[in-house]
Amino acid sequence: MEQVIDIVLLAFMVVTAIAMIRLRNLFAVVMLSGIFSLLSAAMFVVLDAVDVAFTEAAVGAGISTVLMLSTLALTFREERPATRADWPALLVVTVTGAALIYGTLDMPHFGDPDAPIHQHVAPRYxxxxxxxxxxxxxxxxxxxxxxxxxxxxxxxxxxxxxxxxxxxxxxxxxxxxxxxxxxxxx
Amino acid sequence: MLETVFGLYNYWIVIILMMAGFYTVIARGNLAKKVIGLNIFQTSMFLMYITMGAVEGGTAPIVATSAEGGATLYTNPLPSVLILTAIVVGVATTALGLALAVRIREAYGTLEEDEIRLLEDRQDTLKTDGGQTVSP
Incomplete structure (x- = not known):
């Protein structure tokens, strides 16, 4: 069950992030970034990091959104359509992402109690x-x-x-x- | 194969989100949008740390007083601590970035990167021309 919630929440986060990239109305983007923070807070609860979850909900979804809204009030609400080609950026992002995903293949699997991170200072704490x-x-x-x-x-x-x-x-x-x-x- | 996919799914999503933020920072010309992209990147990093700290079948790292014997499995508290600090620092940098954006909007009347560069170039040529040819 936890696995299903995990997969669905993360998929929602990806959809929200892509919508944030594509939208040009900055007000909508800021609202979506609030939703994105809230989704990540829910994700932290699923991963048993409750302290992080409520900090993210209060600070990420709350204060950041207020800061961005006040910036919009002082500047513009619309982003101008792009004038230059975006394929070089896409290329860089794809190559970097592929390299990073190749790097994860050696990572200990999710939830593995024998992972190196759980061996050193955590038991003492x-x-x-x-x-x-x-x-x-x-x-x-x-x-x-x-x-x-x-x-x-x-x-x-x-x-x-x-x-x-x-x-x-x-x-x-x-x-x-x-x-x-x-x-x-x- | 399926085990690998489920075991690394979180990391892959983290990388997709990270690249989404990176793309926003390098491909979008609007400075406010760049700050938002930086935020997406940051949140993906938080997720990565918390994912590494999670333990299968663990609970939040708070001592359970009514435990009925037997050892309780806790998640790793260390990533949580690091990310708590990072969230607050992240908001501080966001605030500074947005304040810079407001100031730039005031000075140039735009938040688009290429328009700002155009204005800068024009100012530079005006300055050099004014120094060499025009004498009011």
């Missing part, structure tokens, strides 16, 4: 974190304690990005209003 750190949720223990520096780095990145956005957008509204009063841009 699973066995020791409940009494070493405390919280019953191992993801929380690893995030806040064993890999706390990652979280620190993440906060630094968000801080930097926030400053960047503030610097870039400082005065956009003021200049827009001034332009409108002068009648340059409607």
């Amino acid at each position: 699973i066995v020791d974190s409940p009494h070493e750190v405390g919280p019953p949720n191992m993801v929380t223990s690893v995030l806040a304690s064993y890999r706390g520096y990652d979280t620190l780095g993440e906060t630094t990145v968000i801080f930097t990005a926030g400053i960047g956005v503030m610097v870039l957008l400082a005065g956009v509204n003021r200049r827009r209003r001034a332009d409108r009063e002068r009648g340059n841009r409607p």
Whole structure:
């Protein structure tokens, strides 16, 4: 049953992604990207990564969509039809994709408990974190304690990005209003 | 054969999604669309990590207090942690990219890559001509 849900959800994601590429109405594309994030959140639940699922649902489907909608409000809603041929891009993508798929042939199969990824630090986290750190949720223990520096780095990145956005957008509204009063841009 | 297909199906879909995002980034001229393509690429990477962490018959990595004896099989918590960080960082980069797009729209009046390049070229020629020939 889980396998069927997995296959159907992933197929939906591919359909959504292709629709996003083909559509030129950016509003529709943003809505589809919200759906895409929600589908991936459902996929994370199926794969037993519940913490990732609710972060993706809140941040990916929520905040990203709001950010993109506000960008559309400040820019354009339509993408102009392409002027150049897209076959070189298609060629590059096909070749890269084929090489990557060839690479997956050596990967351990989905759900294999003997895969190398499950052999090294994961057993330690699973066995020791409940009494070493405390919280019953191992993801929380690893995030806040064993890999706390990652979280620190993440906060630094968000801080930097926030400053960047503030610097870039400082005065956009003021200049827009001034332009409108002068009648340059409607 | 069928076992290989089912065992690697997730990875193949991840690669198809990754290439869809890559295609959007390199083939579409609209800067907002490029950011969206980058997002598709990112989500496919998240899926890849989470797929690697999944264990057949496992449960979410939260200690079950009412377990009736016997060892519970948990999925790997490490990919979840890495991807939690990546999701938040991804939104930060998306926000920065979109802010750049808004700023570019303000400066050039367009978000299409080739139109921006055309405007840049025109500005460059104006500058060099102005320096050499015209003296107001």
